[in-house]
Amino acid sequence: MKQLFPGDKGVFVQYVQLALSRAGFPVAIDGIFGQRTCSFLKDFTGSEQDCQVGDEQWEMLLPYLKGYRTYQVKEGDTLWWIASHLHSSVQRITTANPTLDPTNLTAGTMLYVPFDFPLVSQKTAYTSYLTDWILEGLLIRYPFLHEESVGTSVMGRSMHAIRIGEGKKQVFYNASFHANEWITTPVLLKFAEDYAEAYVRGMQIAGVPASWLYYSFHLCMLPLVNPDGVDLVNEAIWQQPYVEQAEQIAAAYPDIRFPAGWKANIDGIDLNLQFPAGWEQAKEIKYGQGYRSPAPRDFVGEAPLTAPESRAVYEYTKTNNFSLILAYHTQGEVIYWKYLDYEPKQSYRIARYFQEVSGYAVEETPGASGYAGYKDWFIQEYDRPGYTIEAGLGTNPLQMDQFEKIYEDNIGILTGGMTQLV
């Protein structure tokens, strides 16, 4: 992990502060490693030495970012005692350790002990690191979730999908095809957490019984399609050659802010212009706009599916049998549902339902961006409902102060992507 020193700024400092605040310290999550952060960190680690975050400190902080720790049962322990002393709850411990007999704790048994706070942060920017920690934590907290590797990014970051449900009908939601649209990643992560928690508690999510969703559908979610690009935008890449390559690419486009305006993968290929559905038309349009080589946005690549991230999503879709897909982007509060003249059965009706529950507008895709996207290819290939959701309003990258509204607006779409298939 990245080493941090006083005076440092950025997303990793935010993560240190998030961990400290979860551990009970009243630190502001402002991404600035200043005096207060320093003194809280010393209190937390019990160290008299200089302030810094190296491997040892990360080791102590990570449980608060992954949302759980492990605990070895001692003679005389009760679940209630463990829960109250380790800031957990009996329900969280029994859920995370499904084979445990709560009335018969055996000394020496290793337990997963989830902290009693929601795992998906609404106060920090997102990166592939935070996403991986959260996915790991969700799988520990809710062992009925499953994880699978969809592929690997240019920089070797794993693309993890999460699966929930035992129903027949499969649906697929993905987010952050575009780097500076990373706020869509926590939308899917929070939905996974809320859905799993509602299922455990026998409750509803957005008015729908979670257990009914669970046994009726099989939801696959890939919350971070473009890990390297998102890490670039949020300045979480410290491998200099990659950053320098991106800076060189960006230098040819002085009108696009760097890195805030970056949408592409780390090689400067737009992952949502890579699909074999009108790719030649997309190429003609984007070349005409001046995007003829790797760029922060809108470069279609040398051929379809040359970017490993796009190919991975393509292969993953081929090996499953999705009845519906949602591709999350920002921004505009718009729902795109068509590709050319393809109008899959039910597609418009479901789009209108999404409009009703979200307040977003149903629109036809504008011509200049109407080709080679993931949803375009999905509709052409399968003739089934596929949607691009442009969440939120403002200038990308949208910041986390918009998150709550975005999530609330979209919760009905996220459940409706399943319930409307009936």
Ligand SMILES: [Zn+2]
């Ligand atoms: Zn987008």
